[in-house]
Amino acid sequence: MRDLFHFCLLLGVSSCVGQATDSSPYGGGQQTPTVVHPMGTPAAATSVAPADGLLIVNGVTITDGDLSLIYNPQPTLSPMDYPQEEGQALLDRAINRALVLGAAQSAGYSDPGTIDGTVWNRYKDHLAESFLISAFLDKEVMSGITVSPAEVEAWYLANIDQFQQPARVESSHILICHSGSRQGCETERTEEDALAIAEDLAVQALSGVDFAELAIEHSDGPSGPGGGSLGWASQGQFVPAFEEAAFALEVGDVSGAVKTDFGYHVIFVTNKEAAGAATLDLVAEMIAERLKTEKSQQAVSLFVSGLRESAEIDVPQPAG
Numbered sequence: 320m321r322d323l324f325h326f327c328l329l330l331g332v333s334s335c336v337g338q339a340t341d342s343s344p345y346g347g348g349q350q351t352p353t354v355v356h357p358m359g360t361p362a363a364a365t366s367v368a369p370a371d372g373l374l375i376v377n378g379v380t381i382t383d384g385d386l387s388l389i390y391n392p393q394p395t396l397s398p399m400d401y402p403q404e405e406g407q408a409l410l411d412r413a414i415n416r417a418l419v420l421g422a423a424q425s426a427g428y429s430d431p432g433t434i435d436g437t438v439w440n441r442y443k444d445h446l447a448e449s450f451l452i453s454a455f456l457d458k459e460v461m462s463g464i465t466v467s468p469a470e471v472e473a474w475y476l477a478n479i480d481q482f483q484q485p486a487r488v489e490s491s492h493i494l495i496c497h498s499g500s501r502q503g504c505e506t507e508r509t510e511e512d513a514l515a516i517a518e519d520l521a522v523q524a525l526s527g528v529d530f531a532e533l534a535i536e537h538s539d540g541p542s543g544p545g546g547g548s549l550g551w552a553s554q555g556q557f558v559p560a561f562e563e564a565a566f567a568l569e570v571g572d573v574s575g576a577v578k579t580d581f582g583y584h585v586i587f588v589t590n591k592e593a594a595g596a597a598t599l600d601l602v603a604e605m606i607a608e609r610l611k612t613e614k615s616q617q618a619v620s621l622f623v624s625g626l627r628e629s630a631e632i633d634v635p636q637p638a639g
Contacts, residue, residue: 374410375633376417410634418626420448423455460622466610474606475599482597485554488565489590491547493520493533494540494582501580504539517576517583524573530587539582547587554594561586 374381428451475482496504497513508516520537524530534547542548557565564577565586574586 374413374417375631375635376414377421377630377632379417379421381413381417414627414630414632415623416452418623418630419452419456422626423451423459426455426459428455456619456622460618461615464611464614464618466607466614468603470610471603471606472599474610475602479596482602484592484594484597486566486594487551487553487592488568488588489551490549490565490568491530491534491587491589492540492542492549492561493517493530493538493547493585494543495520495537495576495584496539496582500582504582506539513583514576514578517585521573521575521585524585524587530573533585551590566591 495508495513495517496502496506497508497510498504499510516537520533524533531546531548534543537543538547540547552565554562554566556562558579558581560577560579561584564574564584565588568574568586568588570588570591572588574584577584577586
């Protein structure tokens with residue numbers, strides 16, 4: 320993952336910075352920063368034809384073929400054929416990559432070796448350069464980046480709304496179906512008989528008979544063989560009647576017979592969590608990784624900006 324992050328920075332430093340979303344991971348889909356594969360959509364080897372240089376960065380020529388191998392989603396097009404903004408973005412990525420590669424080579428980083436397998440025939444040099452760049456950035460630019468517990472806590476408190484989660488309940492149940500049940504029933508049981516059985520099982524569970532054993536022996540639901548366990552569920556995941564009953568119970572309580580379209584249920588609640596923000600301990604690692612990623616993005620962005628300021632970059636204009 321770290322190598323892919325380096326490549327993302329090189330493919331488009333400015334576009335990588337700030338890609339972490341503001342949405343919540345507990346209902347809004349919190350995402351870690353997007354990672355772009357270094358090869359993009361690689362062109363088939365036969366579709367890449369030699370071409371005149373598009374860029375000259377510190378004396379190193381970058382051709383259409385170079386861009387197609389690494390970045391170009393449409394290998395039949397030159398960056399000059401794209402709309403101006405998109406074409407410029409491709410050129411900027413190529414310049415950034417060439418500059419960091421040059422810096423890495425100047426610092427003594429060398430080719431990490433030949434990649435086994437002829438399948439890499441046209442890509443191995445570019446892939447090797449990418450690993451070289453990754454090693455260089457990791458050691459020379461980002462090795463000193465750290466995130467303190469105080470920074471993590473401060474970010475958590477400032478963004479606590481992102482970590483809200485709904486109430487949850489951990490429960491088991493016994494389902495007794497009948498001939499009118501929504502998904503049918505293997506036995507010719509009337510609804511009245513199903514209700515009587517469910518009520519009797521609830522009495523047995525309340526008197527101390529092991530709930531899991533009752534579920535294994537009597538439940539018609541798919542969770543029966545596992546002792547009736549439904550695991551953890553948030554509000555909104557159960558059908559309304561079941562949810563109302565389950566969330567109304569306290570830990571250790573057993574319900575009476577609860578009617579749903581599936582039949583009659585006896586519910587046993589084993590644990591509950593109130594709605595609220597996830598604890599810092601639960602999300603600290605995720606926050607630390609996010610902050611370290613943001614710091615790394617900023618560090619690489621500044622480094623590449625410095626290289627560009629001192630570089631000689633020549634972008635020949637197309638003839639005509």
